[in-house]
Amino acid sequence: MEQTKGKAEEFFSKAGKKIDHLFSEINKSNISEKLELKERLQELKRNKESLEKDFDQFAEDNKEVFKDIANSFEESFEDIKNIFRKKKNQNG
Numbered sequence: 001m002e003q004t005k006g007k008a009e010e011f012f013s014k015a016g017k018k019i020d021h022l023f024s025e026i027n028k029s030n031i032s033e034k035l036e037l038k039e040r041l042q043e044l045k046r047n048k049e050s051l052e053k054d055f056d057q058f059a060e061d062n063k064e065v066f067k068d069i070a071n072s073f074e075e076s077f078e079d080i081k082n083i084f085r086k087k088k089n090q091n092g
Contacts, residue, residue, distance in 0.1 A: 008055050019048065022037070022041055023038075029084060
């Protein structure tokens with residue numbers, strides 16, 4: 001789950017930087033375009049914040065599921081390693 005959370009944090013960080021970049025570009029544009037773009041930018045920020053909250057809630061609600069998946073993956077990986085070692089030892 002930490003890896004998933006890390007990827008999500010990276011995504012939100014990049015999204016925030018892109019929004020900031022857009023805001024900077026808006027400030028350099030003409031006034032008629034600024035008004036509409038600023039509204040859209042605010043909407044993007046709200047959507048990003050909402051998505052962040054939703055993801056955090058999803059991660060919290062599914063913490064045990066993520067943990068089970070990680071454990072299952074580790075068990076499967078160990079099984080595969082053991083089978084490989086067993087076959088390797090049988091073949092010399």
